[in-house]
Amino acid sequence: MEEQGVSINPLEVLDYISFQPPYVFVDSIEKVIPGVEAIGTKSFTWNEWFFPVHFPNDPMVPGNLIAEAMGQVLGFTVQAMEGNKKKKAYLIATDKFRLLNKVRPGDILRTEATVTSFKRGILVGHCKATTNGKTVAVANISLLVEGVEVLKPVNK
Numbered sequence: 011m012e013e014q015g016v017s018i019n020p021l022e023v024l025d026y027i028s029f030q031p032p033y034v035f036v037d038s039i040e041k042v043i044p045g046v047e048a049i050g051t052k053s054f055t056w057n058e059w060f061f062p063v064h065f066p067n068d069p070m071v072p073g074n075l076i077a078e079a080m081g082q083v084l085g086f087t088v089q090a091m092e093g094n095k096k097k098k099a100y101l102i103a104t105d106k107f108r109l110l111n112k113v114r115p116g117d118i119l120r121t122e123a124t125v126t127s128f129k130r131g132i133l134v135g136h137c138k139a140t141t142n143g144k145t146v147a148v149a150n151i152s153l154l155v156e157g158v159e160v161l162k163p164v165n166k
Contacts, residue, residue: 014041014043015041015042015043015047016041016042016090017038017039017040017041017042018038018039018042018086018090019038020037020038023036023037023038023039025095025096026086026089026090026095026096027082027085027086027089027096027099028096028097028098028099029082032058032059033078034082035052035075035078035079035082035119036050036051036052036079036082036083036086036121037050037051037052037053038050038051039083039086039090040120042086042087042090043087044087044088044090044091045087045088045091045125045128045161046087046124046125047087047122047123047124047125048083048084048086048087048090048122048123049083049120049121049122049123050079050082050083050086050120050121050123051118051119051120051121052079052118052119052121053117053118053119054071054113054114054115054116054117054118054119055115055116056115056116058071058115060072060075061115069114069115070112070113070114071112071113071114071117071119073107073109073147076109076113076119076139076146076147077101077104077107077147077149077151078101079119079121079139080121080123080137080139080147080149080151081099081101081137081151081153082099083121083122083123083137084099084123084125084133084135084137084151084153085099085133085153085155086123087123087125087133087135088128088133088153088155088158088161091161094155094158097155097156097157097158098155098156098157099133099153099154099155099156100153100154100155100156101151101152101153102132102152102153102154103151103152104149104150104151104152105149105150105151105152106148106149106150107147107148107149108147108148108149109146109147110144110145110146110147110148111141111144111145111146112146113139113141113146117141117142118141119139119140119141119146120139120140120141121137121138121139122137122138122139122140123135123136123137123151124136124137125161126150128161130159131154131155131156131157131158131159132152132153132154132155133152133153133154133155133161134150134151134152134153135150135151135153136148136149136150136151137149137150137151
């Protein structure tokens, strides 16, 4: 993959991750530089399974699903590397997770994830999620990446 990064369209997303709908919170990857960073989007439509119950008169995306979306985008930094498609990336920790604004039906969540470390199969990254130009969440996310011991990032 080239240094400027590549994009992954909605038809290809499921080729990279081990999740299946309705638990996929990435529609497309705008840019991924393997081992370095990824930017992904998720469009939340009115017919998402959680809106009728969270909350019926004030629907919003649950915070834990925003954290999951951040983790899934961060996972693409490894899953986009040669030989790592479909590697499982388990969300094992969120540190300094802050919800700053609500994500509503019709919003497009844009997540930027930057790798900060990778040791012994543990990927750590800083993530920021925005919608409509406003920051909605920030966190340091840790993933256990199955079967990946060494991360060789592409130089920026």
